[in-house]
Amino acid sequence: MLKALFLDMDDTLCDTQVANAGAMTKMGQKLTSLYGEQFDSEGTIQAYLTGIYRQWSEPQRERYMAIIEAEGESAYRVQLIRDLVAAQGQAAPDQATAQSMQDQFDLDRIAGFDFYPGIEAFLAEARKTLTLVVITNGPIFSQHPKVNAVNMKAHVDHILIGGEEPEEKPAPSIFQKALQLAECEAHEAVHFGDSLVTDIGGANATSIPSVWIQHDQVLDLNLGGEPKYTLTHPREIPSLVTQLSQL
Numbered sequence: 001m002l003k004a005l006f007l008d009m010d011d012t013l014c015d016t017q018v019a020n021a022g023a024m025t026k027m028g029q030k031l032t033s034l035y036g037e038q039f040d041s042e043g044t045i046q047a048y049l050t051g052i053y054r055q056w057s058e059p060q061r062e063r064y065m066a067i068i069e070a071e072g073e074s075a076y077r078v079q080l081i082r083d084l085v086a087a088q089g090q091a092a093p094d095q096a097t098a099q100s101m102q103d104q105f106d107l108d109r110i111a112g113f114d115f116y117p118g119i120e121a122f123l124a125e126a127r128k129t130l131t132l133v134v135i136t137n138g139p140i141f142s143q144h145p146k147v148n149a150v151n152m153k154a155h156v157d158h159i160l161i162g163g164e165e166p167e168e169k170p171a172p173s174i175f176q177k178a179l180q181l182a183e184c185e186a187h188e189a190v191h192f193g194d195s196l197v198t199d200i201g202g203a204n205a206t207s208i209p210s211v212w213i214q215h216d217q218v219l220d221l222n223l224g225g226e227p228k229y230t231l232t233h234p235r236e237i238p239s240l241v242t243q244l245s246q247l
C-alpha cells in the first residue's frame, strides 16, 4: 500500500526553469548595458548558470571550492561573475558591481519561483492520506530561499535539503532518512524527480519505486538506471498518484 510520496523540488514540484530564465534575461540586459552589444551576454549567463550548478572543470572545482569553503557561496558566485567577464577580454567588474549583479539575480529568481499549476491543490489532497517528503539537492544558500518563497513547509510534512544532510541525492542515506521520517518501507513510498542521476539513481539504489519527470530529456540508462514510471511533465503527477493509491 502506498504510504508516502518523496518529491524533488526543482523542475518537479516547482518551475525552476522559468524562474531561471527570467533572472537570466535580466542579468543579460545588465551585462549588455555594462559592456555593450558586442559582449557575449548570452554565453556569459549560460556559463554563470552552469557555474552555480557546480558543473565545473577540475581546475575550476579546485579554485571555487576553496572560495566556497573560506568565504561562502555568495563570494563564490561573485567571483564567478568577475571571472566570466574577464574571460571575455573585459576588465572584471569591481567587487560591489559583481555583488549587486549576484544579489539581483537571486532576487529575480526567487520572485519568479513558484509551483507548477495545480501542484498546490494536488499536495493538499495527497496529504490527507499520504506522508509527503520533499528531497531537494543544493546548498542552503539557494534552497532555503526557494523553500520559503513557496512556503513549502505549509504544503508537505518534511523537507530534506541536500546541503544540510551528510550526503545529497543520489546517496542512499538521504532516501533512508526520508523513509524513517515517513515511517514506511521502501516499497510503500514512491520518489518523483527529473534527474536520472540523482533522483532515479538514488531511488533505484534504495529500492524505492521511481517516477522520472522527463521534460524534454533523453532517457540514458547509464545515468541512473531505468525509472519504474515516466511522466513527460509534472502536470501528470496527480493522476499517477491516484492510480498508484488504488493498487
Ligand SMILES: [Mg+2]
Residues within 6 Å of the ligand: 008, 009, 010, 011, 012, 193, 194, 195
Ligand atoms: Mg530537480
